[in-house]
Amino acid sequence: MALGGGREIGANSFYYGLDGTGLLIDAGLHPEKTGWAAFPAIEALEGKPVDHFLITHAHTDHLGAVPFVRQSYPDVPLYATSETIELAKIMLVNSASLLPKQHSQEVIDRLPFYNVLALPETIQKMRPLELGTSQELTSREAAGTGIKVTYYPSGHILGAAGVLMECNGRRIFHTGDTSLHPQHLIAGAQLPEGPIDVLVSESTNGVVDAYLTHSREKELERLIVTINETLAADGSVLIPVFALGKLQEMLTMIGQAMQEGKIPKVPIYTGGMGRKVSAIYDQFLTSRSRTNEVDKTSDVEQQELPRRDALFGGKYFREPSIVMAASGMMQDGTASYLLAQRWLRHAHFAICFVGYTDPRTPGYVVSHAQRETRIKFGSMKREVPVRCRIERFRFSAHARREELLEIVRRLKPKHVVLTHGDEKAISAFGELILENFPDMIVSAPEVGKWYRLD
Numbered sequence: 381m382a383l384g385g386g387r388e389i390g391a392n393s394f395y396y397g398l399d400g401t402g403l404l405i406d407a408g409l410h411p412e413k414t415g416w417a418a419f420p421a422i423e424a425l426e427g428k429p430v431d432h433f434l435i436t437h438a439h440t441d442h443l444g445a446v447p448f449v450r451q452s453y454p455d456v457p458l459y460a461t462s463e464t465i466e467l468a469k470i471m472l473v474n475s476a477s478l479l480p481k482q483h484s485q486e487v488i489d490r491l492p493f494y495n496v497l498a499l500p501e502t503i504q505k506m507r508p509l510e511l512g513t514s515q516e517l518t519s520r521e522a523a524g525t526g527i528k529v530t531y532y533p534s535g536h537i538l539g540a541a542g543v544l545m546e547c548n549g550r551r552i553f554h555t556g557d558t559s560l561h562p563q564h565l566i567a568g569a570q571l572p573e574g575p576i577d578v579l580v581s582e583s584t585n586g587v588v589d590a591y592l593t594h595s596r597e598k599e600l601e602r603l604i605v606t607i608n609e610t611l612a613a614d615g616s617v618l619i620p621v622f623a624l625g626k627l628q629e630m631l632t633m634i635g636q637a638m639q640e641g642k643i644p645k646v647p648i649y650t651g652g653m654g655r656k657v658s659a660i661y662d663q664f665l666t667s668r669s670r671t672n673e674v675d676k677t678s679d680v681e682q683q684e685l686p687r688r689d690a691l692f693g694g695k696y697f698r699e700p701s702i703v704m705a706a707s708g709m710m711q712d713g714t715a716s717y718l719l720a721q722r723w724l725r726h727a728h729f730a731i732c733f734v735g736y737t738d739p740r741t742p743g744y745v746v747s748h749a750q751r752e753t754r755i756k757f758g759s760m761k762r763e764v765p766v767r768c769r770i771e772r773f774r775f776s777a778h779a780r781r782e783e784l785l786e787i788v789r790r791l792k793p794k795h796v797v798l799t800h801g802d803e804k805a806i807s808a809f810g811e812l813i814l815e816n817f818p819d820m821i822v823s824a825p826e827v828g829k830w831y832r833l834d
Contacts (some may be wrong), residue, residue: 382825383420384408385441385799389584389738392442392800393420393449394554395428398527398547401519402429404456405543405554406436409444409475411711412740414482419445422452424828432517434509434529435460436556437540438467438624444475447493447502458502459509461531463539463667466660467624468506472499474623474653481713511541511668512570535559535569536777537625538661538669544572551576552833553791557800558582559776560783563596564633565661566625567671569779575792578833583801584736584778586809599773600633604642606730606771607634611644611700615728615768620716620743622708623654625777626735628661628677630704635680649696649703651685652715691718697726708735709743712758720746721764724755730769735776747772781809788813788820795821795833 383404384391390410396403402425410418433449433456436442446458446468460468476494479487492498509515511533518526525548531541536557543554553576555569562568594602610617621627631650637643650658658677665673685705686694696703705715723729724746737743742757749755749770754763779787788796796813798806803824810822825831 381424381830382799382827383422383424384410384827386825386827387801387803387806388827389800389802390441391418391420391445393445394580394799395425395430396545396552397428398545399525400429400522401517401527402431403517403527403529403545404430404433404449406434406442406556407445407449408439408441411441412738415484415487418482419448421828422449429519429521430456431520432456433458434543435464435468435506436534436543436554437537438464438471439537439557440471440475442557443468443471447472447476447499448491450502450505451491451493457507458505459515460506461511461539461541462508463660463664463669465503465506465508466663467539467657469503470653470656470660471624472502511539530572532572533567533570533668535562535566535779537566538664538667540669542569542571544576550578552578552580553793554580555582555787557584557778558787559779560786561596561780562671563775563777564629565671565675566629566669566777571787571790574790577793578795578797579788579791579793580797580799581784581787582778583784583798583806583809585776585781586784586798586801586805588781588808594774596775599775600637602771603732603734603773604637606732606769607643607702610728610730610769611646613728614700615726615730616696616701616703618716618719618723618729618731619702619704619734620708620710620731621654621704621706621734623652623706624657626708626775627654627704627706628658629775629777630734631658631677631680631682632675634702644700647683647695647699647701648680649683649685649694649701649705652706654704654706685715688715688718691715692722697722709737709741710746710758712742717742717758721760724749724764724766724768727767730771733770733772735774746770781812784809785812785816788817793820795823797831797833798822798824
């Protein structure tokens with residue numbers, strides 16, 4: 381059963397009932413919904429056993445609702461990689477701090493496990509299950525044959541895992557968020573040996589997208605050209621980033637380009653939660669997630685991005701600079717959202733989007749704005765003129781459409797279950813699978829409905 385993440389991206393959570401043992405994989409918050417709709421539909425599990433709880437990675441749409449689920453299942457063993465456990469210490473505190481901005485007091489009052497005193501207990505409950513290692517899991521109450529669970533590096537971000545479940549001779553592989561191609565810091569996914577019986581795959585990039593046909597190398601070349609042209613005009617560059625994953629990738633790529641003389645050495649501004657996440661990336665240089673043991677974010681000279689009240693007084697408005705500010709989709713009230721309102725007015729400045737923007741977010745409005753128009757986004761009361769340069773780049777941490785098909789080709793499943801994508805992406809990718817493998821079963825679960833994985 382999909383408790384979230386079925387035919388959508390957000391509140392990702394999936395339940396498997398295998399030979400009397402109940403496994404829960406992930407519990408995320410939906411970034412665009414409010415009230416109980418933002419949480420996994422945990423009430424649908426009433427009467428079903430929940431014996432073990434596994435986390436694939438630390439992004440909020442997979443991790444943020446863990447305290448919410450623990451309110452119903454406080455004693456269930458919780459597993460994650462050591463990297464994810466360290467990142468969770470930052471990400472869960474951030475999730476808790478944002479709840480009052482997104483939900484009514486009535487909802488907040490019913491979330492005691494998000495209290496700052498209760499969050500450490502959730503972290504303490506997490507048991508390390510490292511990449512490349514296995515764990516035998518059994519029902520805590522009923523007799524059963526048990527399940528062998530193995531974590532495979534899934535690419536995407538530091539510590540991210542795909543989950544292989546083996547039970548009674550059957551094999552199910554849950555990709556989590558995945559990417560076969562390596563990024564600058566994070567290596568590509570590793571897959572189990574095929575064939576398997578059931579593949580539960582993300583499908584974020586299931587639709588053909590022109591940006592996905594560009595290689596990371598070509599996209600970096602385009603970004604460097606845009607940065608250089610902006611700096612040469614005495615302008616500054618704003619790069620909206622996610623604090624976990626995207627900031628670390630962009631920071632080290634741009635830092636290396638500066639070191640190699642491809643970009644002038646100008647101040648780079650970072651701040652907030654992203655700096656704490658970067659310290660954890662540097663802590664795990666030898667992680668199986670990493671492409672190398674050398675690139676440290678701390679080796680790139682950085683200036684502290686001012687706090688909210690001082691954002692508009694930053695030196696980047698007076699001297700050429702590069703500002704990497706959360707959030708990647710310019711969510712209302714974030715640093716990138718606030719800075720964009722001033723940035724847009726400067727004809728010699730540039731805003732460079734480096735990832736996907738949901739059509740429901742302010743980032744989408746800004747990233748698709750045309751010069752010499754006026755726009756309003758988020759909770760803004762007045763329109764602002766669009767004078768600055770706006771460019772879109774794709775440095776995706778998700779598998780491209782062709783890579784998703786390659787995963788199917790390698791694992792040779794009898795049944796493919798598509799998750800973590802909007803209906804358009806899932807439909808398009810499902811059709812592609814059937815074109816190439818007409819004998820496969822392809823399904824896309826709706827949230828709250830039971831499915832047999834035959």
